[in-house]
Amino acid sequence: MKIAIGSDHAGFELKEEIRKYLEDKGYEYVDCGVYNTDSADYPVQAKLTCDKIISGECDRGILCCGTGIGISIAANKVKGIRAACCSDYFSAKYTRLHNDANVLCMGNRVIGKGEALELVEVFLNTEFEGGRHQRRVDLITALENENQ
Numbered sequence: 001m002k003i004a005i006g007s008d009h010a011g012f013e014l015k016e017e018i019r020k021y022l023e024d025k026g027y028e029y030v031d032c033g034v035y036n037t038d039s040a041d042y043p044v045q046a047k048l049t050c051d052k053i054i055s056g057e058c059d060r061g062i063l064c065c066g067t068g069i070g071i072s073i074a075a076n077k078v079k080g081i082r083a084a085c086c087s088d089y090f091s092a093k094y095t096r097l098h099n100d101a102n103v104l105c106m107g108n109r110v111i112g113k114g115e116a117l118e119l120v121e122v123f124l125n126t127e128f129e130g131g132r133h134q135r136r137v138d139l140i141t142a143l144e145n146e147n148q
Helices: 011-025 043-054 069-075 089-097 113-125 132-146
Strands: 002-007 028-031 059-066 083-085 101-105
Touching: 002 011, 002 043, 002 069, 011 028, 011 059, 011 101, 011 113, 043 059, 043 069, 043 101, 059 069, 059 113, 069 083, 069 101, 089 113, 101 113
Parallel strands: 002 028, 002 059, 059 101, 083 101
Antiparallel strands: none
16 A cells, blocks of 8 residues: 655644654655645645545545644545545544545644554554445545536
8 A cells, every 4th residue: 555645834743753654664655745844735735645646656645734624625625535634543443434535634733643643553454344335435426526
C-alpha cells in the first residue's frame, strides 16, 4: 500500500510526525507538501494529495491542517475521494469499515501526536466491510456524479 500525505502550514508538524511514522513502519509514501511552516492554502495541498489517489499512484491519503476540517472539505470536492476528519479511534476505524474512506484528515491543533499515529495505524490497517455498506458508498458516488 502506498500512501499520499500532505498538509498546509498549520498541519506541517503533524504531517512530519506521520511521515516519520510511515518510514519507521516501512510504508511507501509520497510527500505532497508542504515542506515548512510558510503560509500555504489547504485546498491546493488537498488537491495535490488527492490527485495521487485518483491517478492510482497511491492507495490512500492522509491530510493535516489546523483542525482537519478545512482540508477534509477541500478533499471531498475531488471526485472519487471520500475523506473523513477524525480525532478518535472509533471514527477512524469505522470510516474505513463502513464508508471505505480513502483519505484520513486530522487537525494539528486538535489531536496529539500519539493519538494521531494510532488513528493512522487503524486507518491503514482496516479493510472495508462491503456488503450493505457497499450500497451506501454507491449512493454517495451517485450523488457525486449527479452534481457533475
